[in-house]
Structure formats: structure tokens, C-alpha cells
Amino acid sequence: MKTILDAKNVYKVFGNSNDGETTILKGVDLQIKDGEFVAIMGHSGSGKSTLLYNISGMDRLTSGNVLYDGNDISSLSDKQISEVRLHNMGFIFQHSHLLKILSIKENIMLPALKAKKKSRDEILNDTEELMQKVGIESISEHDITKVSGGQLQRAAICRALINNPNIIFGDEPTGALNSRASREVMDILNEINHNGTTLLIVTHDSKIAARAERVIYLSDGNIEDEYKLGKYDGKQESLIKREDEMSKWLKARGF
Ligand SMILES: Nc1ncnc2c1ncn2[C@@H]1O[C@H](COP(=O)(O)OP(=O)(O)O)[C@@H](O)[C@H]1O
Numbered sequence: 001m002k003t004i005l006d007a008k009n010v011y012k013v014f015g016n017s018n019d020g021e022t023t024i025l026k027g028v029d030l031q032i033k034d035g036e037f038v039a040i041m042g043h044s045g046s047g048k049s050t051l052l053y054n055i056s057g058m059d060r061l062t063s064g065n066v067l068y069d070g071n072d073i074s075s076l077s078d079k080q081i082s083e084v085r086l087h088n089m090g091f092i093f094q095h096s097h098l099l100k101i102l103s104i105k106e107n108i109m110l111p112a113l114k115a116k117k118k119s120r121d122e123i124l125n126d127t128e129e130l131m132q133k134v135g136i137e138s139i140s141e142h143d144i145t146k147v148s149g150g151q152l153q154r155a156a157i158c159r160a161l162i163n164n165p166n167i168i169f170g171d172e173p174t175g176a177l178n179s180r181a182s183r184e185v186m187d188i189l190n191e192i193n194h195n196g197t198t199l200l201i202v203t204h205d206s207k208i209a210a211r212a213e214r215v216i217y218l219s220d221g222n223i224e225d226e227y228k229l230g231k232y233d234g235k236q237e238s239l240i241k242r243e244d245e246m247s248k249w250l251k252a253r254g255f
């Protein structure tokens with residue numbers, strides 16, 4: 001399988017020499033294969049979000065390189081990077097970041113209207129299909145303040161998928177949900193991955209990480225270790241087994 005994302009010796013320093021510098025990422029190497037589902041775990045403050053933002057082109061690394069599909073995106077201009085992101089990557093955060101002035105449907109359509117790859121009718125069609133897939137077609141015209149957190153995250157998934165990305169980045173995508181909504185959202189993400197979309201998800205929840213095929217453990221800005229679980233078959237009983245197995249590994253790392 002080909003490597004879709006290749007991060008080499010990534011450093012991130014915040015601050016400046018006058019007010020003091022803090023090195024948050026300390027030479028991270030990370031390869032993600034096309035179609036893989038990788039979870040990033042680690043203590044709060046270990047640099048998980050920073051790593052995600054820096055290897056997805058949302059933020060600028062201080063040094064090192066990130067190749068997306070063989071192309072060095074760390075050397076591109078901001079405008080070029082946003083184009084790469086718009087056409088190839090999807091993002092899901094802890095909170096949905098949908099626009100309050102638009103309906104659910106309009107929010108989902110927005111990245112596709114921006115990308116200008118499909119006609120408005122095609123976009124509308126794809127949006128409706130996606131909403132149906134994740135079970136939010138009934139709230140299509142709703143105001144985003146009138147729906148549940150789980151529905152908002154499903155809408156965020158649709159928005160992330162509307163441009164058919166190769167990879168979806170998630171920063172604690174279920175962090176604000178109750179356990180049931182969280183399971184439902186993760187079932188959808190597992191299915192998306194099963195259908196070929198690469199997933200890179202930051203989480204502090206071992207129940208979520210147990211759904212990934214590989215778990216990276218970040219400690220003080222370095223990848224300390226990784227654990228290979230293999231693909232999740234979608235069965236509840238294997239999830240419990242996987243989490244059990246991985247918990248021992250996490251405990252040994254002081255998590
Ligand atoms: N924009 C920023 N400026 C300065 N320090 C930051 C910034 N973003 C994150 N940090 C620091 O980097 C460290 C790692 O943060 P973060 O990547 O959010 O950790 P995690 O997601 O693992 O909890 C923290 O100490 C945080 O305070």
C-alpha cells in the first residue's frame with residue numbers, strides 16, 4: 001500500500017527568542033498508509049493536536065517535511081496548502097465549527113461550492129446522499145443551534161466528506177459527546193474507513209483508539225511507541241477485546 005502522508009523529522013517551536021521558545025514537537029517521524037486508520041494517543045499537553053495541525057497543513061511546522069501523496073506540502077504557500085486541504089483532506093474537531101447563519105445542509109455544501117468541482121445540483125445531490133447515510137436528512141433545513149451534539153458531529157462528518165477527501169483528520173471528534181452518540185459517530189467513521197478513506201484521529205479515549213488499526217503513543221513531543229491492532233471487524237465483542245489488549249500497553253506507558 002502506498003504512503004499517503006509522510007512526516008519527516010517534524011519540529012514545532014512556539015514563541016520567539018525574546019519571550020522564550022517552547023519546543024512542542026521534537027523530530028516526529030510518522031508514515032500513514034493509504035486507507036489506514038491511525039489513532040494518536042498521549043497525555044493532555046503531549047502535543048497531539050499540534051502534531052495533527054502541523055502534518056495536515058493547518059499550521060506551519062518549524063522544521064522538517066510533510067509529504068502528502070509524495071508532494072512536499074511543507075514548502076507550499078498558504079494559498080497552495082489551503083487548495084490541497086480543500087480538495088484532498090477533511091477535518092473534524094471536538095466542536096463542529098458549523099456556521100450559525102447557515103442551515104445544516106448549507107454548511108455541508110459550503111466546501112464543495114468553494115472547490116468548484118461540481119455543479120450546484122450535483123453538490124445538492126451528494127449532500128442529501130451523505131445526510132441520509134449518517135441519518136440526519138430530517139434536520140437538513142434546521143438551524144445548527146436547534147440540533148443535538150451527535151447530529152452536529154454527523155453534519156461535520158458530511159462536511160468533511162463532501163469533496164471526497166483521501167484522508168480525514170479528527171481532533172477528539174467525539175470529545176464532546178455522550179457515550180452513545182460517540183459510538184454512533186465512530187461507527188460512521190469506521191465505515192468510511194472501511195470504504196477506503198484514510199483516518200488519522202487524535203483521542204485520549206481508549207474506546208475510540210481501539211477502533212483504529214494502529215495506535216501511536218505521543219509523549220512530550222515524541223512518538224514513544226506504537227501498537228498494531230489490525231483492522232476492526234465492526235463487531236462489538238471484538239472492540240471490547242481490542243480495548244482490553246491495548247489498555248495493558250497504555251498502562252505500561254503510564255497512561
Ligand atoms: N499556539 C500555541 N502557542 C503556544 N503554545 C502552544 C500553542 N498550542 C499549543 N501549545 C502548547 O503545546 C503543548 C501541546 O499542546 P497540544 O498539542 O494542544 O496537546 P494535546 O493535544 O496533546 O493536549 C501544550 O503545552 C500547549 O500549551
Ligand SMILES: [Mg+2]
Pocket residue numbers: 048049050
Ligand atoms: Mg488536543
